Amino acid sequence: MKKEDLKALLADMSLQEKADQMMQLMGLFYLDDAEGVLTGPARELGVGEEDFWMTGSILGTYGAEQLMAIQKKYMEKQPHHIPMLFMMDVIHGLKTVFPMPLAQGATFEPELSGRCAQAAAREAAVSGLHVTFSPMVDLVRDARWGRVMESTGEDPYLNGLFAKAQVEGFQGDDIGKPYKVCSCVKHFAAYGGAWAGRDYNTVELTEHTLREFYLPPYKAAIDAGVGMVMTSFNTVNGIPASTNRWLMRDILRDEMGFDGVLISDFSAILETVAHGNSADEADAAKKALEAGVDIDMMTSVYAANLCRLVEEGKVSEALIDESVMRILELKNKLGLFENPYKDANPEEEKTVILCDEHRKLAKEAAGKCFVLLKNDGLLPVDMSKKVAFVGPYTNCKEIISSWAVTGDVNACVSIEEAAREVFDLTRTTFHQGCQMLDNDYHLTGFGNLGESVPGKLSEEEQKKMFEEAVEAAKKADLVIMPIGEHFLQTGEAASRAMIDVPEIQMNLFREVSKVNENIVVVLFNGRPLDLRELSKTAKAVLDVWLPGTEGGHAIVDALTGKINPSGKLPMSFPYCVGQVPVHYNEYSTGRPNLEGMQERFKSKYIDIPNAPLYPFGYGLSYTDFEISPVTLSGDVVTDVQPIRACVTVKNTGKVEGTEVIQLYIQDVAASVVRPVKELKRFEKVKLCPGEEKKAEFIIDEEMLRFLRADGTVGSEEGKFRVWIGNSSNTKNEAVFSYQK
Structure with a gap:
């Protein structure tokens, strides 16, 4: 559609129709009977049937047949037959799950990450999606924050390179071409600086620090042509990002030159009321619109208030027109006016999803992200030795991440499955040893991951499993211990004050170390952890992060020497949690902790070192x-x-x-x-x-x-x-x- 046609379309739209284009709802609302939804969750949002069928976009639903059916019914009801946008959190893969983003940062190979994004875009596109809420380029320095797993690390230069590569991987040179989706960079801005590492918390940064360290990766994504930006939950200079006119208009649009669609994070505009920055929903709608936010995610703040605000003369309809035009332009760039289904194809979906090509790429990416933290000669494994695999990740398929919301853990390859293909099973045994977490631990995930209540074995069952594992370790020449965080202990709303391996697993490690000193730890983690005890006692530590669908095969290849680890830490591993936030590129102080300075009166701790246990950029090789x-x-x-x-x-x-x-x-x-x-x-x-x-x-x-x-x-x-x-x-x- 030509520019003049878009302008004519906009001019012919009613004010309410425009406001509804600026609202985004959950796709699940459209999967049930419309009347049932309208009398339930949608009604609670203040969404009527007219608004329901004029909503500009939905999120959280995928699948070619489902989305094609929704699009068809929607366009029949939409007054101007404007197609709907379908969005999803395809963070590091749709069904073929690649290593989590922090792990991808460890590859120091942005081009590889771009290829992973390209494959993810292909699976997303044939599944009917138009936009992915990725990449997250927030700079991260505090390992307590669960969402560090979504970033590529603590360095602005490295993050910028990955931001550019991922945007180009998702979008190509034209998002209207086959198998391309619009990329949405997030979260603007400085979400990674959450105070005390606690999710949804405030951020306190000087403008100098914001500009020098936090903003460059966003700028790299914008320079790469990203089509969408998402606001962050946090405050910047005391004002929530979604109502921060200086941040969104002066910096994002005027200084950085972003001219695409700006979308709020989930209910972030409404949450400015709880922040105390907006008096009520109407005030929040006014401030967010004036800040230039185009789409209100998952509330009716815009849909329920913008028309009245215009009628009362409190906001200009011209601001609404600006936002709606940007939304229409994005739909036009995707080619939706000519083909509202774009690449959605149920038959192609069957052949593309989890295809051999994507699995091969997933394995390559996993192998390149592993970081060898310690090796006192035990790796690669001497295959003539008697080996015992001991640990809860031995036979666990939950090796994706809390943000692989569309991933299927059943499609993942566990370590045991992969090891059985290459190890001599007459000299190899496999033992869980203990539960991932204690029985009283309850974790909640997103999407297909749902709720997880790990463990729930009786004390007698746990004791038997534990004793069998320790006995096997005693008889082995070498013990390989796959242990670490449960994948739902990381990600959004998963901040941790104590960043260590769960105690139930550490107890297993301690008992095994009493009967066998030859221990290789295979570490699963979504963040830097306190590894003092593991590093001191184990003879080898291989960090495999949350490696994705083909993690098991890649890990076994690394253990046996088929893959030589080459990953480097994209985020410093602290000596202990008392150091965080810790990062290599800190400012000089007037009293640095250097030799020759007075021993007492310099910037240091009196009980731990200043330096992290493992610094940024660190990683060994065979x-x-x-x-x-x-x-x-x-x-x-x-x-x-x-x-x-x-x-x-x-x-x-x-x-x-x-x-x-x-x-x-x-x-x-x-x-x-x-x-x-x-x-x-x-x-x-x-x-x-x-x-x-x-x-x-x-x-x-x-x-x-x-x-x-x-x-x-x-x-x-x-x-x-x-x-x-x-x-x-x-x-x-x-x-x-x-x-x-």
């Missing part, structure tokens, strides 16, 4: 790498003359491996305090034994820019340090200066 000292092509960078920074990387071990070479820079003295170190570039280097390769990086003036004291972005003359190594903890340093 081989060894030697990195040469940094060499620079010159010692001065100017506006027109960059320099090259180089190291030579050599595989000094006995097997092929991949190392992630990371370049960090520090601005030594500036108009504002700068981080002690910032990731600026990285390169993945794959080497055979004995092979070496030069890793070369260009350092130019643009890499030295930052938000200066006067509020402008630019570089400043002075001294800089550059490090090149295999983690943020590298000491491999050189010095250069910048002159204009």
Whole structure:
């Protein structure tokens, strides 16, 4: 449809019809008898039958046949036959579930994440969906926050690269093309800074910190052409994001240039009343509209109030027209006016969902996200040894995540299933050992995941299972212990004050360690955990996160050496929860915890180290790498003359491996305090034994820019340090200066 046709359509719409285009309801409302719904949940929202059949979009329902039927009936009733938008949280896969986003960040391979998004878009598109609420690019520094699993980590540069790759993977160069969906970046803004790591909490950031660290990944997504942005639940500068005109109009639209659809998070506009920022629903509708929010997710705040507000002269209909035009333009870009079903295809759905190509990609992504945290020679496994698998994740298929809402755990491959394909079963045993969680633990999930009440075995059953596992461990040469968080202990509304492996599993670990010192921990987790005890006692620790559908196969390949782990931590693992929020790119202090300073009067804890247990960028391999000292092509960078920074990387071990070479820079003295170190570039280097390769990086003036004291972005003359190594903890340093 041409622009002038859209304008004519808008001009012919009634005011109520426009307001309803700005409302989004749950798709489940449309799956039952309309009258039953209207006298139940929809009625409670204040939605009448007329509004019900003019709603602009729905969320949370998928499946080609269902959505095609809804679209057909909707367009018959909609006054102008405007097609409906179908949206869903396809976070890291629809049915083929890829590793959770934080795990994808560990690959340090944005291109791979883009391919995963492309595959997810294909499954979503044939299932009738038009929009995915992904990626989440919130910067995360506090492991207590459950939603860290949805982010790619604590670094703005790395997050920005993944944001760009995922948006391009979902959307391609034209969302109207087959198998493409509109991407929605979230949550704008700074949701990852939730106070004390508690979900839905307020955020307290200086504008400098907001702009310097939190906003860049959103900007990367916008520059990549993302079609939709979602508001966050939190306050920014004391104002909820959904009613924050400065944040949404001045920054998002005017400064960042976003011209797509802005949607609230679930009931976020209405929640500004509870925040105390809006007096009532009508006030919330007025403020959100003035802030530029186009779609009200899952309340009737807009539908029930906007018409009256216009009639009373309290808001301008022109603001409503702006929002509705953006919604119509998105529908037009998707090609829905010509084909309201787009790619929905029940027959193709059967062949695309969980196809071999997608499973292969899921396995590749899982294998590249694993981080080897410790290895005292037990990995890869000596297949001639007698092995006992002991732990609740041994035969568990729940290895996706709390935000794989459409995933089917029955389609997942467990460790035991995969191990039985390659291990000598005359020398291998499998034991659950204990429940995932104690009997009194109750967890609630979303979508297909529903409610989960892990365990519920009697004390006698638990004792028998425990004793059998410990006895098997005693007889084995090697014990592989798949343990960790239950997947519903992470994600939205899953903040944890104590970020440790559940005590019931730790008790099993302690008893096993008494009878066998050769323990390999295979760690499942949706966040960085306190691993002090595990790391001290186990001889090897392989972090596999929540790896997705093909996790079992990838894990067994890693254990047996078919895959050589190459993942790097995208988020620091704290020494203990008392450190959080903890991140590598902290600001310098006037009394740093450095050698030579007075022992007492410096910035430190008196009972734990300052440094995390495992820092950002850290990860081991089954081989060894030697990195040469940094060499620079010159010692001065100017506006027109960059320099090259180089190291030579050599595989000094006995097997092929991949190392992630990371370049960090520090601005030594500036108009504002700068981080002690910032990731600026990285390169993945794959080497055979004995092979070496030069890793070369260009350092130019643009890499030295930052938000200066006067509020402008630019570089400043002075001294800089550059490090090149295999983690943020590298000491491999050189010095250069910048002159204009």
